Amino acid sequence: MRLILLGAPGAGKGTQAANISEKLGIPVISTGNIIRREIDKGSALGEAAKRIINEGNLLPDSLVNDMVRARLNEQDCANGFILDGFPRKISQAKFLEEENISIDKVISIEVSDEDILDRMTGRRVCRSCGKSYHIEYNAPKAENICDDCGCELSIRPDDKIETVKNRLEVYHNETEPLKDYYVKKGILSIVFGCEKVEDTVKAVNKVLEA
Template identity: 50%
Template sequence: MNIVFLGPPGAGKGTQAKILIEKYGIPQISTGDMLREHRAKGTELGKKAQEYMDKGQLVPDEIILGMVKERLSQADCAKGFILDGFPRTVAQAEALDKILSEMGKKLDFALALVVPDELLVERLTGRRTCKSCGMMYHVKYKPPKVEGKCDACGGELYQRPDDNEETVRNRLKVYHESTAPLIDYYNKKGILKEIDGSKSIDEITKQLIQILEGK
């Protein structure tokens, strides 16, 4: 089961990916995790990526694709994988198809979580993080027992800079501009499945399992 997960920031991709990983025993592949691992190990790809990051530049596609190819060839991906946060553009999607074809594989599903922007803004701007232990809260959906204080350690809660409204709306704008063509790309291939991401976590999981198991 080879899956690409699409969805805007705050759609709940990470939560659903974790559930599917446990249910089906296939790994979640995140480009962020791969970048951190390659940099930590000091691999050739990691060193090249670091050069761009040190200059504040985006890591070029060829480096990311090299990491993706290397990761997909590992033994734990033999039964399938969930790609999260990649591809982000049609060019990356085409390159991914080429890599998979060379490996004798193909994508089975592109799962797109669809959530109205206003709900995403509410979800993201309401997030609060503990400065001490990193525990996450939400002013509406998961408030702490004492306002501004972490239930676990009593640490101070704060709003991350990238969770303020202006930044969130900008992130959503960038997402829509770059990912709309990607949704069209996978739709034309006949593997796109759209899921209502405004439902509860359990309801979204149920929708996903019905799609994956062909019910």
């Protein structure tokens, strides 16, 4: 099965992708993860990407398309894959078509902007060990201090409220038109992101079995 997951940043695509991956035995192709690896390596690609992402903007097609094509050509994608974070705009969906990469299903996970802002701006991460917290839903025992290593917690640049707002705006303007695009192809399913992750997983499973 070849799948695309759509959804605003913070809608929980990553969690759903991991569940589907386990259920169907196909890999998650997350452009975010590929890029983060490049950033960690400090490559030129990573440095260029970091600047653009930290402003909440989308990476140019020239940078992302080649990366995705190369990844989808790898052996583990032979029986299918889950695309998470690609395509993010119509031009990228057209790129998949031009490359004759057919898609079976597109699942859009819908969460209100309000809930997303609430979720994302509360995230904190340990500067030292990388453990993540949420000031409301998964708070550390001592305010702003990591339970595991006692170091100070910080806000990732892309979780800052201005950045999240910008990312949501970009999502609505650039990515959301993809829903219409895939409705016309008859392969879009909408799943409403529930408060409990398990409920969203159930709804996604129903779409997969349909």
